[in-house]
Structures are given as C-alpha cells and as structure tokens.
Amino acid sequence: MISGVVVKHFLYCPAIVRITELGFEERVTDSMMEGEEVDKETVGNFLFGVLKAKELIRKPVYKYKDLVGSPDFVLGFSYYYSPLDVKYTNQVHMDHKAQVLFYAFIMEKLGFNVKQAILYYIPVKKLVKINYTNYEREYVERILRNIVKAKKGFLKVRQPVRKCANCGYFQFCKPKRVGNFYEREF
Template sequence: MITGITVKHYAYCPHIVRLEALGFSERISEAMLEGQQIDKEKEVSFLFTKYKEIIRKPVYRWKDLVGSPDFVLHAYNYYTPLDVKAGRVPRLDHKYQILFYSYIMDRLGITVKEAMLYYVYGKKLIRLQYGEAEKKFVEKLIGWIREAMNGEIKVVQKREKCENCGFFSYCKPRKVGKLYYTL
C-alpha cells in the first residue's frame, strides 16, 4: 500500500520507503508533535466561506493507494484537497503529497483542478494546479516508489539530511566524506 506519508517520505529519501516496507517506523520528533498541536481548522477557517462544502479528513482509496488530506474544499464544479502544515515555507515533499491526494481523487472520478497547502507559521497559502502534466508526474512517482519499496535503488544523501532523519538508526548508511550511501 502507498499512502500520502509514503509519498512524503519518498520525497525526503527514497530509502525510507524500503525501510517502511520492511516494517520499520519513524521515531517521533519534536516537529511532528508540534504539528499535531495545531488547530488546523482554526488556521484555515478564512478559506471556508468561499466554498460550498468543507469535508474534514476524508480517506480516499483507489487500488493500493490511500490518501487523507486535512480538508477537501468543494466549489461548485470541482474539489480542492488542502493540507495544513506547521512551517514557514513550501517543501517538495508536501507538494508531492498533496498532488498524490489529487491523483487518487481524480482516479475516483472526482474533479480536481487545484490543490492547496497552508503553512501556519509562514501564514502562506500555496495553490498547485492539477492537470494532465501533474497526473502523469504522480503516475511516474508511484512507479519510482514501487521500485524503492522493492529495494531496486541506491540512495546518496548529504550528511545533514541523513543525520536528521527519523530512520537513521535503522538505515545505517555508509559514510563517505560528507555523503551517506545506502546499501
């Protein structure tokens, strides 16, 4: 099964999805706990008046893909998944994750034109278009994730990224200079 968290982890480091496939789980960090303390609904309530319906924490499943955005905003002829993140600036892993949710919704026959991320500490709303190019990208991303789950890739990361990873103690990458290599 591939989840939104799997996608987020893949964007951070593809080797994480292999470790998860083997049954390992991430240590809980201060940042994760901080993110759980946020009243997400209060933070994005300014958006709610612009939409016909607000769906809170839906779970979407299509084949072996599962995604649960924080909210789905229903305009008159389309839906927009919205994730609320503790942070100040947009991150690639968050973008991949919200596009993945859009993809699942699209595959289920739900019309999606855009996806949104809201960064609480930066007070920043990011809108991402969702169209054919994004759909094709997510399909490639799912393929790459499947390869990583099967151990078909090797990963090279910067020292700082590896040493701050919640899977570092399981991964045990080989250090060469300022880089780490997975086996």
C-alpha cells in the same frame, strides 16, 4: 498500500520507503508533536471562508486500488474539488507538494473534478495553490512507479550529510558516509 505519507517520505528519501516496508518506524520528534497539536479545524474553517468554497470536507479517506489518501480537508467549489493540507513549518517543500498532488490524483481516479491542490503553512500564513494538470498527473504516476521499485528494494540512495543527520530513520538505515554524502544500497 501506498499512502500520502509514503509519497512524502519517498520524496524526502527513497530509503525510508524500503525501511518502513521492512517494519521500522520513525522516531517521534518535538516538531512532529507540535504539528499534531495545531488546531487544523480552525485553520480549515478560516480557509473555507477566505477561498469562498461551497463545501468543506474534514479528513476524508479516499481509496483507489492500492492507494489511500487522507488530506486534512477537501474544499468543494462550484465545479471542482481541491485537496487542502495544512503544514506546521516555515518552508514549502517538494515532498509536501507531491503529497497533496497524490491526494488530487486519487480523487481524480475516483471521479472528482480536481483543478488544483492547496497547501497552507501555518507559521508563515502562506497559501500555496498548485494547478493539477496532465504534467502533475504524470509526475505522480512516475513517483508511484518509483515507490513500487523502492518497496521491492531496487534502490541506491545518496543524500547530503545534513539531510541524513536529521532523519528519523537514520538509526535503521545506517548509511555509509562518503565525503559530504551518505550512501545506502538495498
């Protein structure tokens, strides 16, 4: 099964996909707990009004074949739907974009007309809209193919030291330090 969290982890570091496939779980940090405590419901209601959506679906679970995704919200507009994920961080990250595009991909496979995916960053009150086109669809498909390879262990990873030092899976990965990088092969 590939979930939105798996997609997000893969973009952060492909080794995480293999490590979790082997049964290891990430250590929970204070930042992670803060993010869970945020009142996403209030944010969802606020964005529903600001974006002038016609419908707000809270925490839906969408399944298509071996894919499962659960965005924080789905906004329904006159002729299309948009998955909306709320993040409790100051910076826009590529893994967040990939995660919300993954939700758009599943929704499209299930017959929804999806034109964009949306991220909202609470601390900086920043709204990021990502158009969902053929390019984004192909991007998600490429990520999914690579995740399948990573789950099977066909993987060589090289990450900057600072990235690995903050990783909740570092203790399980045990990469080898080579200069300013850590390397790991599965």
